[in-house]
Amino acid sequence: MSQMQNVERQLREMILGLEIGPGERLTERWIESRFGASRTPVRAALLRLETEGLIARDGRGWTVAPINLAELGQIAVYREAVEVAAVRLTAALEDRGGIELIAAMLDSCDAETPREEWHRVGLDFHIELARLSGNEFLFRAVRDAMTRLSRARWLEVRDEKALGRAWAEHYAILAAVRSGDAEQAAQLLSAHIAGSRDRLVTSLHDDRRGLRARGFAVVAA
Amino acid sequence: MSQMQNVERQLREMILGLEIGPGERLTERWIESRFGASRTPVRAALLRLETEGLIARDGRGWTVAPINLAELGQIAVYREAVEVAAVRLTAALEDRGGIELIAAMLDSCDAETPREEWHRVGLDFHIELARLSGNEFLFRAVRDAMTRLSRARWLEVRDEKALGRAWAEHYAILAAVRSGDAEQAAQLLSAHIAGSRDRLVTSLHDDRRGLRARGFAVVAA
DNA sequence: GATACCAATTTGGGATACCACACTGGTATT
DNA sequence: AATACCAGTGTGGTATCCCAAATTGGTATC
Numbered sequence: 001m002s003q004m005q006n007v008e009r010q011l012r013e014m015i016l017g018l019e020i021g022p023g024e025r026l027t028e029r030w031i032e033s034r035f036g037a038s039r040t041p042v043r044a045a046l047l048r049l050e051t052e053g054l055i056a057r058d059g060r061g062w063t064v065a066p067i068n069l070a071e072l073g074q075i076a077v078y079r080e081a082v083e084v085a086a087v088r089l090t091a092a093l094e095d096r097g098g099i100e101l102i103a104a105m106l107d108s109c110d111a112e113t114p115r116e117e118w119h120r121v122g123l124d125f126h127i128e129l130a131r132l133s134g135n136e137f138l139f140r141a142v143r144d145a146m147t148r149l150s151r152a153r154w155l156e157v158r159d160e161k162a163l164g165r166a167w168a169e170h171y172a173i174l175a176a177v178r179s180g181d182a183e184q185a186a187q188l189l190s191a192h193i194a195g196s197r198d199r200l201v202t203s204l205h206d207d208r209r210g211l212r213a214r215g216f217a218v219v220a221a
Numbered sequence: 222m223s224q225m226q227n228v229e230r231q232l233r234e235m236i237l238g239l240e241i242g243p244g245e246r247l248t249e250r251w252i253e254s255r256f257g258a259s260r261t262p263v264r265a266a267l268l269r270l271e272t273e274g275l276i277a278r279d280g281r282g283w284t285v286a287p288i289n290l291a292e293l294g295q296i297a298v299y300r301e302a303v304e305v306a307a308v309r310l311t312a313a314l315e316d317r318g319g320i321e322l323i324a325a326m327l328d329s330c331d332a333e334t335p336r337e338e339w340h341r342v343g344l345d346f347h348i349e350l351a352r353l354s355g356n357e358f359l360f361r362a363v364r365d366a367m368t369r370l371s372r373a374r375w376l377e378v379r380d381e382k383a384l385g386r387a388w389a390e391h392y393a394i395l396a397a398v399r400s401g402d403a404e405q406a407a408q409l410l411s412a413h414i415a416g417s418r419d420r421l422v423t424s425l426h427d428d429r430r431g432l433r434a435r436g437f438a439v440v441a442a
Numbered sequence: 443g444a445t446a447c448c449a450a451t452t453t454g455g456g457a458t459a460c461c462a463c464a465c466t467g468g469t470a471t472t
Numbered sequence: 473a474a475t476a477c478c479a480g481t482g483t484g485g486t487a488t489c490c491c492a493a494a495t496t497g498g499t500a501t502c
Contacts (some may be wrong), residue, residue, distance in 0.1 A: 025471070060463080135299065141299070
């Protein structure tokens, strides 16, 4: 594994894991010393992470992208467009066996599963469902959108009931895809994304003071 | 303007303008000497153009992305998803005055307009229509998709009639958006994209020997 | 003539030195 | 006390050097 990919991966994990808070300033020299690489791979990593939307230019420098509530709403609309298109393709496939792997993924989460894992599987559900469509562009769009949503979803205050409801919706979507009912899968997925967006934005909006108290930059809708 | 942006812009123009053919090898040193910049901005430009899909890694090196007929089909599906979502949003806006600027853009093309300009306006129509939606993600998705399609559309063998038909469809879409009929706008746009894809893939497929004779790498569907 | 092999060259990946510019903190002037 | 100014410090942007690995071209061997 090259240094370039190493720095990119580690820095991404630190940002997604909120070890570096939204809005925090980044300097190439700090990253350089932090990961023991020189500025060349550091700059490559920064350029890549910029296109992922995880970091942004701040004048001449770099900052970790803030949590932007308006952006979350726009991403939800974008997600709906691409995820629904993907799930329609998937439901129309002759071989839809791949969804059983996704169902198994959901099954792997139980009461003893750590929250971190629920979070990851909740993202991967949508990503893998899009991958099944076979359309590389829809897949990448979903993956990138979920990456951007990742931190916000982690900060979301979720209760057990909300998580159970989300999982039930996931299973319902899978069932529709399994039976080849593209229309129902599309409708269930649309509703799921809209509900997910509402819960997310509400949660972050209500908790925005707490987030700011933790030093996280939160941009209002 | 910094060297970094300069190299990126000039190299992108050379690729999109087919001054460097699809499939051609690129070396950082050649770009460096060609544009009088050092390798640092060259590498930044390459990383950015890679995410745009205009260049790709070839083992350790770089090549200009080939024309990929299978990819063109996938992009059409992707385009349809995001463009239709965008046009639905636009048709639902209270202030849809922005579409008159787009109509003026179409009007500016007449019999004496060079082909190059028709090509550019044909791309910009879709990009600007998506921009009107106000959704940054849908806009970027459409812009990036059209960028990827740009070279293939330039190579397309188009007759006057096909162009006139495309323009008529553009006007019809605008009319539907202007009247606020999201459903019709969506249907017209879907049909337009599907037709555009069919003509494009057919044209390139029929002409693939000619393209290869020009040294352009064409990957079959 | 085909092939295995080796040295020279070229490549991208990385490290580092230097620069222009922005920002900071303090100082001198009013 | 307020402000204009200026040197000092740190930043990202750029150029350049080094390196390991891959490619290449020729040569010796069979």
